[in-house]
Amino acid sequence: MMRTIEVLLVIIIILGASMIASFFAVLPSPREVSPLNLRRLAFTTLQVLDLNYSLSRIVFMSPNDPAWNELQIALSACLPPNIIYNLTVYEVQSGNATELYKYMNISISNAESLGIASDAASYLVASSNVTFHVIPEKIGERGVGGTLYVLNCSDARGWWITGYTAQSLAQDLYNLLSPYFKTTVMVQNTTDFGKILNNNTLQGEVVQNAVVINTFGEAIPIPTEYCKQPYSNGNYANYSYFLGQQVRRYNWTWASIVGYPFYYVSNTGNFTGSDDQNTYGIYGMKQVGPAGLNAFLGGLDNQGYTYNNNGITGGPNDDPRLASVSLSSDAIYYCNYYGIYPSRYQTSTRALPSSINTTYHLRVTTYVFNPVGNWIPGAMYRHVFQGASNITGSLFALGLTRTPDIRLTALGLLCDYKPRLYRSEYTAANTSRLVVLQLGLLGGV
Amino acid sequence: MAGSTIDHLISVIVFLGALLVFISLFNQMIQTAILYQRHRYLATKCSDLLDNILLNPGIPADWGKNSTRTLCGFGLQDPEFTQYRLSPFSLMRLLSSSGEKVYYSRTGEWYSNVSWGIGGGYFLLQESECINYSLASKLLGINGTYGFQLAITPTVNVSIVEDKNVASYLRLNITVMGQGSPLAGASVDYLMFWMDSSEPVRNSTRTDSLGFAYLDFNGANGLPRIEVSQNKTAYMFIAKASLGGLHGIGYLSREIVTKAGNIIPFVENYGNGTVGTVLLAHKWGKNDPGPGDSQAALFFNATFYVLPDSFSPIKNVTVEGHVTYGERLDYYPLQIPTSQVGYLVVTYWTGREYGMVVMPWGIGTIGFSVVFGGDPSGQEWVVTDVRQVLVGDIAYQARLALWSLEGYGVVG
Numbered sequence: 001m002m003r004t005i006e007v008l009l010v011i012i013i014i015l016g017a018s019m020i021a022s023f024f025a026v027l028p029s030p031r032e033v034s035p036l037n038l039r040r041l042a043f044t045t046l047q048v049l050d051l052n053y054s055l056s057r058i059v060f061m062s063p064n065d066p067a068w069n070e071l072q073i074a075l076s077a078c079l080p081p082n083i084i085y086n087l088t089v090y091e092v093q094s095g096n097a098t099e100l101y102k103y104m105n106i107s108i109s110n111a112e113s114l115g116i117a118s119d120a121a122s123y124l125v126a127s128s129n130v131t132f133h134v135i136p137e138k139i140g141e142r143g144v145g146g147t148l149y150v151l152n153c154s155d156a157r158g159w160w161i162t163g164y165t166a167q168s169l170a171q172d173l174y175n176l177l178s179p180y181f182k183t184t185v186m187v188q189n190t191t192d193f194g195k196i197l198n199n200n201t202l203q204g205e206v207v208q209n210a211v212v213i214n215t216f217g218e219a220i221p222i223p224t225e226y227c228k229q230p231y232s233n234g235n236y237a238n239y240s241y242f243l244g245q246q247v248r249r250y251n252w253t254w255a256s257i258v259g260y261p262f263y264y265v266s267n268t269g270n271f272t273g274s275d276d277q278n279t280y281g282i283y284g285m286k287q288v289g290p291a292g293l294n295a296f297l298g299g300l301d302n303q304g305y306t307y308n309n310n311g312i313t314g315g316p317n318d319d320p321r322l323a324s325v326s327l328s329s330d331a332i333y334y335c336n337y338y339g340i341y342p343s344r345y346q347t348s349t350r351a352l353p354s355s356i357n358t359t360y361h362l363r364v365t366t367y368v369f370n371p372v373g374n375w376i377p378g379a380m381y382r383h384v385f386q387g388a389s390n391i392t393g394s395l396f397a398l399g400l401t402r403t404p405d406i407r408l409t410a411l412g413l414l415c416d417y418k419p420r421l422y423r424s425e426y427t428a429a430n431t432s433r434l435v436v437l438q439l440g441l442l443g444g445v
Numbered sequence: 446m447a448g449s450t451i452d453h454l455i456s457v458i459v460f461l462g463a464l465l466v467f468i469s470l471f472n473q474m475i476q477t478a479i480l481y482q483r484h485r486y487l488a489t490k491c492s493d494l495l496d497n498i499l500l501n502p503g504i505p506a507d508w509g510k511n512s513t514r515t516l517c518g519f520g521l522q523d524p525e526f527t528q529y530r531l532s533p534f535s536l537m538r539l540l541s542s543s544g545e546k547v548y549y550s551r552t553g554e555w556y557s558n559v560s561w562g563i564g565g566g567y568f569l570l571q572e573s574e575c576i577n578y579s580l581a582s583k584l585l586g587i588n589g590t591y592g593f594q595l596a597i598t599p600t601v602n603v604s605i606v607e608d609k610n611v612a613s614y615l616r617l618n619i620t621v622m623g624q625g626s627p628l629a630g631a632s633v634d635y636l637m638f639w640m641d642s643s644e645p646v647r648n649s650t651r652t653d654s655l656g657f658a659y660l661d662f663n664g665a666n667g668l669p670r671i672e673v674s675q676n677k678t679a680y681m682f683i684a685k686a687s688l689g690g691l692h693g694i695g696y697l698s699r700e701i702v703t704k705a706g707n708i709i710p711f712v713e714n715y716g717n718g719t720v721g722t723v724l725l726a727h728k729w730g731k732n733d734p735g736p737g738d739s740q741a742a743l744f745f746n747a748t749f750y751v752l753p754d755s756f757s758p759i760k761n762v763t764v765e766g767h768v769t770y771g772e773r774l775d776y777y778p779l780q781i782p783t784s785q786v787g788y789l790v791v792t793y794w795t796g797r798e799y800g801m802v803v804m805p806w807g808i809g810t811i812g813f814s815v816v817f818g819g820d821p822s823g824q825e826w827v828v829t830d831v832r833q834v835l836v837g838d839i840a841y842q843a844r845l846a847l848w849s850l851e852g853y854g855v856v857g
Contacts, residue, residue, distance in 0.1 A: 003449075003456035011463045018470055025474060027481055037492040037830050044529050044833035048600070048840050054690025067689070070630065074689030077623020078600045078833060078840060 035117075035441075038083075042437040043121035045078060056125040059089055059433050063106050072108045075437075082442045084111035092124070092432040101434055114440030123435045130431040137420040138182045145209025145251075146182030150174055153190050156221035156266040157284045160259040160402040169215040169257070169406050176340070176410040180419045181211070190267055194223030197246050211413060212247075213255040217404065219264035219278070219285050220292075227270045234307035236265045237291035244299020248383060248393035254296075255396040255413065258404035260313055260350045262292030300383050300393050301360040312356070313399055314375045315349035322348045325369045325377040325400075334415045342407040348377035350399035361386055366416040368398065368408065378408070380416040483849075487591075488828045491847040494585065495830050498595065499529050499843055509535030510783040511718030512574050519576070519584035529834040531843070533786050533807030536597060536815050536836065537568070538715075540575035543816035549711055549726065551775050556711055560813055564605070565681065565698025567804050568813060570712040578818050593847045594818035600833065600840035601628060601693020603686050603812065607673070608659065615662040615671040619652070621686040621693065624842070627656025631688040634756050635660070638681040639671060640792045640799055645758060652686070676701045679799040681790050683811060685756055691840050694812040698790075698803045702728070705743040705795035706770065710804040713778070721783050723804070725791060726776040727768040742767040743795050747779060751787040752810050754838060761787065786810050786837060809836030824848040 049055045049071070058067045071087075079085060086109040090101040126132065140146015152170035161169060170186060178184035183205040187193050192202055199207050214220055222231075222239055231239040240262040247254050256262075268284030277283045290311040298305060316323040325348045327335070335341050346369065354374045356362055361383060368378035378398040382391045396416070398408055497520070504518030505511070509532045523532040537559075544558030547569055557575045559568035582588040601623055608616035619635075621628040630651060637646040646669060652658045664670030671678060681698040700707065706728045713722040725747055744767045750758035766777045781789065786807030793800055805811045821827045827848045834843045 001452055003452045004459065007456040007460045007463070010460060014463065014467050018467055021471070022474065025478060027478060035488060040492065040496070041831055041833065047528055048833040048835060049690040051690050051692065051835060051838055051840075058689065070689035072689075073626070073629055073631075074623075074691040076626045077628050077688070078691055078842075079625055080831070081625040083625070 038119035038439040038441075039121050041079075041083075042085075042119065042439045043123070045075070046121060046123040046435060046437050048078060049074060050123070050125065053128060055123070055435065057128060059125050059435055060127050060129075068106075068108065072110075075108070076110060079439070084114055084440045084442050085109060086111075086114060086438045088436045088438070090434040090436065092434055104433070111440075111442070114438055115442065118438050118440035120436055120438035123437070124432055125435060126432050132431075133424045135422040136179045137422065139180055139211075139417050139419050140182040140206075140209070145206065145211075147205040147207065147210035148177055148181040148184045149196060149210055149212045150177075150184065150186050151193060151212065151214050151216060151221055152186040152188055153193060153216075153221040155189050155269045156216055157219065157268060157282055158216035158266070159219045159264055159278055159280075159282060159285070160217035160404070161215070161257075162403050164403070166215040166217075169404070170213075172406045173213055173215065173410065176407065177213075177413065180414065180417070190221045190223040190269075193221050194225055197223070197243075199250065207250055209251045211253045211255060213257065213409065213413075214261075215257060216266060217257065217402070218259040218261070219266040220262055222265040222267045222270075224267060224270050227267060233305075234288075234291050234295065234309075236286055236288050237295040237307055237309075238305060239265060240288060240292040241295035241299040241305045244296040244393070245302070246299075247296075247395070248300050248302060251391060251393055253380075253394040253396055253413075255409055257398055257406065257409045258400055258402055260290070260293065260311075260399075261395075261397055262288060262296050263290070264288055265292075297356060297360045297362075297395075300395065302385075303360075312353055313350040314353060315351065315401075316347070319373050319375055321372045322351055322375060322377065325351075325372060328367045328370050330366065331368050331411060331415055334411060334418075337421065338411065338414050340407050340411045340414070342405045342411060346377070346405075346408070347401045348372075348375070348399050349401040351375035351377045352379075352397055352399055357381070362395070366412065368412040368415060378412060380412065484826055484828070487826065487847060487849060488830070490591065491828045491830045491845055494587070494591075494593065494847060495595075495832060495843065495845040497585065498845070499531065499832060499834060502532065503535065507718060508576075509533075509538055510715060512538075512715040513717050516576060516580065516584065519581045529832055529843075531597070531834050531836050531841070533809045533836050534715075534783065536808040537570060537712075537805075538574065538576050539581075539595075539815055539817040540572065540577045541816060542578070542594065542818055542820070543814070546572065549724075551726065552711075552713070552724070559808075559815060562700060562802075564696060565700035565800075565802050566696060566811060566813065567710050567802055568712070568808075569709070571714060574712070574714050581817070590850055591847055592819040592821070592824070592850050593845060594816065594821050596814065596816045596844045596846075597808070597834070597836070597841050598814040598844070599693055599812045600624060600842050601686055601691060603633075603684050603693050603695025605682060605684060605695050605697040607697070611661075612674065613672070614664075615673050615680070617660045617662070617682060617697065619650075619658045619660070619684055619695075621652050621656040621658075623656075623691070623693075627654075628652060628686055628688050628691070628693070629654045629656055631656065631686040633658055633684050633686050635682065635684040636756070636758065637662070637669075638683075638790050638801070639669060640679050640801065642669065647757070673699060676703070676798045676800065679792060679794075679801040681801045681803050683788075692838050694810070694839050696803060696811040698801050700802050701798065701800040703743065703793070703795045703798040703800060705741045707800050708743065708745055708768065708791050708793045708802060710747075710789060710791060710802065711776075712804075715783055716780075718783060720780040721806075723779045723781055723789065724776040725766075725768065725779055727770060727774075741795050742769050742774075743793055745777070745791055745793040747789060747791045749779075749781050749787055749789045749806065751785045753785075758787065761785075781806055807837070809839045809841070812839060818846075821846045821848055 089104045089106040158166040266285035291309040294308040362381040366380040501520035502522040502524035503520035506524035547556045555572040556569040604620045662671040711724040715721045749762040789804040
């Protein structure tokens with residue numbers, strides 16, 4: 001008898017455990033098991049209603065306007081019959097207000113309540129009467145310089161700009177960068193280029209402290225007056241040396257968009273001989289070789305001219321990591337700031353060695369790409385004489401492989417100069433309103 | 446001694462019985478909880494998969510317009526837009542699971558049946574040009590684990606019917622219905638392609654509180670007088686309803702079967718992304734002439750209209766010709782550019798009998814629906830999710846039904 005009583009006690013204990021477990025194991029309601037994604041449905045509904053800015057227009061109308069009835073009919077028509085909704089409009093207030101969103105007393109709904117479970121999506125609309133502006137700060141407005149020269153010489157040919165012409169690249173650069181400079185000048189031929197090399201203005205701009213972008217890739221335009229001795233010495237390496245001197249003299253920033261800088265010189269009016277080609281069949285140019293960059297850097301550092309044709313750049317053969325170099329964190333930040341989004345990963349076959357910093361008294365002020373070991377795939381080099389503090393000429397070099405992405409050049413220059421963007425205030429009174437659409441399911445539990 | 450043994454035996458039996466009952470109770474509770482979890486997971490998967498399909502254009506992005514390129518990533522977003530706007534061309538290439546496939550003996554090919562003569566509208570695409578369910582499943586990474594059915598249907602249903610009570614002229618009754626209610630007070634722009642008019646008649650009207658409107662083509666109020674008795678004329682009517690940012694479209698084409706048959710447009714291919722080929726085929730197989738029917742030539746005039754956002758169609762390609770029931774002239778190949786959406790309007794006649802059919806070029810131009818994927822009927826548990834999308838500027842709903850193919854074995 002005792003055993004039976006004990007078993008009954010055990011049964012009571014297990015029954016108690018079962019009841020307690022059932023009490024705590026609360027299962028979701030059937031509606032929650034496989035619910036509609038009401039948030040996405042609400043968001044897409046608002047998007048559909050804002051086709052051709054219809055919703056944006058209605059939201060800024062008076063609450064008595066018949067357009068609100070139309071919106072309610074449209075809302076009812078595009079949602080399934082078992083969906084209940086509530087659409088509410090809020091005014092976005094200026095930053096000084098204590099609350100950012102103020103209830104506008106505009107609300108349309110097809111039910112008194114949204115049931116036990118609902119979800120909502122919000123949609124920011126702007127008034128059609130307001131135009132939002134982004135005004136960039138002009139480089140040179142608060143200091144010296146402010147001139148951008150884009151080499152667009154019609155009598156020169158490029159190399160390693162495969163798929164583009166220098167002229168198309170120049171136009172793209174003009175579109176990208178001219179809003180950020182006080183003056184942008186397209187240098188239309190080598191004669192004009194010769195003028196600015198001699199401190200003559202083309203359109204009344206300031207030559208000093210300018211930025212010069214060479215859109216010809218590995219080639220550089222050479223004016224006819226420099227197609228002779230002594231500039232032709234060392235396969236025209238001496239001309240690159242001269243350019244280095246002028247860059248230092250005028251405190252220019254010379255931008256090389258791709259490949260090995262100063263590797264060729266080009267002038268289609270002067271280099272007309274049967275051998276005047278870059279060994280790949282592009283006529284109107286001569287190959288300078290690695291001596292061009294060495295001579296330029298020597299000229300920039302005011303060293304004496306020597307002919308040195310030893311290559312100094314590196315590629316994946318020197319360090320396999322150069323096969324995929326990545327944008328620096330600074331560059332990524334400024335991608336978002338300026339709205340320029342090139343691919344984060346590039347291949348560098350002409351990275352410059354970090355040793356040039358000491359050899360030619362250069363300081364890197366901006367890394368566009370993260371350095372790889374002793375190699376720098378893309379950076380802004382500022383020349384500062386030993387013991388001095390002022391900058392005397394700069395080189396911006398992207399040692400990437402062809403084909404060039406011109407947005408990287410624009411991004412690199414903007415990363416270094418950092419012109420500010422003045423955006424109009426989105427929270428200014430009566431410019432923006434927030435529409436919140438809340439959805440619930442009708443019926444069931 | 447015997448009493449204590451019996452007591453022991455009874456207690457053991459009672460204990461074991463109770464234990465079995467409790468184990469089954471607990472087991473049932475745990476099983477229910479696991480099922481809830483799995484169904485919940487399926488719902489999340491459904492929502493993710495639907496966004497995945499609707500928010501990427503696929504690889505290559507122009508696969509909807511170019512049948513020479515191999516599809517490596519499945520997506521339906523319009524590559525020229527962002528958010529939930531779908532490519533009207535990609536939708537055309539989905540192998541329809543709503544209509545029975547059509548076999549055309551003259552080409553020896555099967556055709557995907559999006560619409561076979563519904564309201565005089567046809568869309569039949571050669572099967573080899575279509576993206577099938579199996580390929581889409583593989584590209585979405587759910588082959589063998591989940592089944593799905595994707596339905597893209599217009600949010601606003603614009604229904605147009607002839608009023609048979611009015612015999613002396615053509616009266617069209619237009620009903621504009623949304624998902625949950627009629628579209629009251631909607632503006633209705635319409636186009637009437639009438640064979641006696643070289644240009645379509647364009648005008649507008651408004652629906653009443655029940656979403657209803659009618660048009661009398663009786664020669665008054667700027668509308669032509671159209672009499673359709675004895676098939677002596679033909680027309681194709683398109684109406685676009687708009688209200689509060691919501692747009693819907695509907696059509697009615699007066700398709701009749703003449704004594705010499707009628708014409709069916711079959712889409713043969715999309716070529717290399719610049720032009721597609723359409724066969725204007727003498728209706729065949731399903732509508733062979735019977736005894737006493739004429740086997741005379743069937744003449745046609747086919748015009749492809751490009752449809753810009755302004756709802757003002759622009760003539761792009763016009764051809765005239767004839768087909769016969771015989772072996773030689775049973776279809777006429779026509780090329781249509783794939784750069785823009787529009788529709789092909791085909792007028793055909795023999796003797797004094799006239800008919801018209803229409804074929805959209807880009808789903809959405811006349812409000813066709815597309816159903817793609819497997820059959821959810823008979824599945825143990827099917828979850829659905831829905832998004833509002835745009836095809837062109839027409840509001841559609843994309844509804845995805847998803848079910849597990851691995852039964853209870855599917856775990857997160």
